[in-house]
Amino acid sequence: MNRAFDSLDVDGIRTRLSAFIAAQGLSEVSVGPLHRFTVGFSWVTYGFRAAWRDQGVAVERHLILRVGPPNGIFAPYKASPEFITLRALAGSDVPVPRVYWYSDECETLGAPFFVCDLVPGEAPIPWTHDGGPAFDDARRENLGGQFVAALAALHRFKWQATPVAGIDGTTDPLTTARAQIDHWERLLARWSPRRVPMLELAAIWLRTHAPVASRIGIVHGDFRIGNFLERDGRITAILDWELVRLGDPVEDLGWICLQAWRGRSPHMCHFFTREELRDRYAALTGLDVSLAAMRYWEAFGTYKLAVMHYAAIHSFESGGFNDLRMAGMGAQIPRMLLQVETAMERAA
Numbered sequence: 001m002n003r004a005f006d007s008l009d010v011d012g013i014r015t016r017l018s019a020f021i022a023a024q025g026l027s028e029v030s031v032g033p034l035h036r037f038t039v040g041f042s043w044v045t046y047g048f049r050a051a052w053r054d055q056g057v058a059v060e061r062h063l064i065l066r067v068g069p070p071n072g073i074f075a076p077y078k079a080s081p082e083f084i085t086l087r088a089l090a091g092s093d094v095p096v097p098r099v100y101w102y103s104d105e106c107e108t109l110g111a112p113f114f115v116c117d118l119v120p121g122e123a124p125i126p127w128t129h130d131g132g133p134a135f136d137d138a139r140r141e142n143l144g145g146q147f148v149a150a151l152a153a154l155h156r157f158k159w160q161a162t163p164v165a166g167i168d169g170t171t172d173p174l175t176t177a178r179a180q181i182d183h184w185e186r187l188l189a190r191w192s193p194r195r196v197p198m199l200e201l202a203a204i205w206l207r208t209h210a211p212v213a214s215r216i217g218i219v220h221g222d223f224r225i226g227n228f229l230e231r232d233g234r235i236t237a238i239l240d241w242e243l244v245r246l247g248d249p250v251e252d253l254g255w256i257c258l259q260a261w262r263g264r265s266p267h268m269c270h271f272f273t274r275e276e277l278r279d280r281y282a283a284l285t286g287l288d289v290s291l292a293a294m295r296y297w298e299a300f301g302t303y304k305l306a307v308m309h310y311a312a313i314h315s316f317e318s319g320g321f322n323d324l325r326m327a328g329m330g331a332q333i334p335r336m337l338l339q340v341e342t343a344m345e346r347a348a
Helices: 010-022 080-089 136-157 175-193 197-208 250-256 276-286 291-317 326-329 333-347
Strands: 026-029 036-039 044-054 058-067 098-103 113-117 217-219 228-231 234-238 245-247
Touching: 010 026, 010 044, 010 098, 010 276, 036 113, 058 276, 080 098, 080 113, 136 217, 136 234, 136 250, 136 276, 175 197, 175 245, 175 291, 197 333, 250 276, 250 326, 276 291, 291 326, 291 333, 326 333
Parallel strands: none
Antiparallel strands: 026 044, 036 044, 044 058, 058 113, 098 113, 217 245, 228 234
């Protein structure tokens, strides 16, 4: 039954997905036409309508199918960390889509995948036509408050007695930062056939200055503008959990501060200054976070984003992942390396 994902057309995906859903103990399964979304840089995303009977009860849903393509930017993929985390967070103060099924195997679609609810809303993006603000002041304050509240709720979540305790990450506060440096250094070696002196220097600097985490929590890994949905002034869902792991929560704060997410705006992710972000987060969590720690993780995040750019060009040139956005990210590598240097200088 296993075929490469790239060899399946939408009808083939639909047929195999229907059989998979029926195999979950459901009856009268009907899967409507699949519509591919162009958003997202890593997983391939489809929307569809499905109906089934669960113990005699009729169910009908608008759903999302996310597939990790074998030649994608983060291949090889695993659906389980994201699925497990989203299921654990259901009913918490973190707005997340409801998840239904997943597989880390390739038997069904030729690649790992998971299925979740289609949540209404649009994703505001950081890249404005003139590099200026993405929001007016009223919208910035409204959405910004919800944005940091969702992050605080995530970092307060009691994960220890849930299946999240088994996802990737390092739970030792002494080594969690260095473990992340090691992880992305290994990925760079896999994705770039050549040595990258600026990133080698950055890895040395980051390892030398690696902080001890004050606590271990769920780290989203890509918590920023562009990765949440908003409708009628309300954040309806936090999306894109493929980098989720256990680690130092301050990493997410540093990621929010990246230059890439704000253009020329003085506001992190177009919402707050660094000081405002720190103070709002502290008020919601009761945790004091230093600006120095945020700047360290901002430098790390810039390093991580630069490595991702090498992943993008590798997936396009060597993996045959025919998404021109990957080639576009490759063209931005020189600018990313300059941002790595600047972030380290600011954190020093």
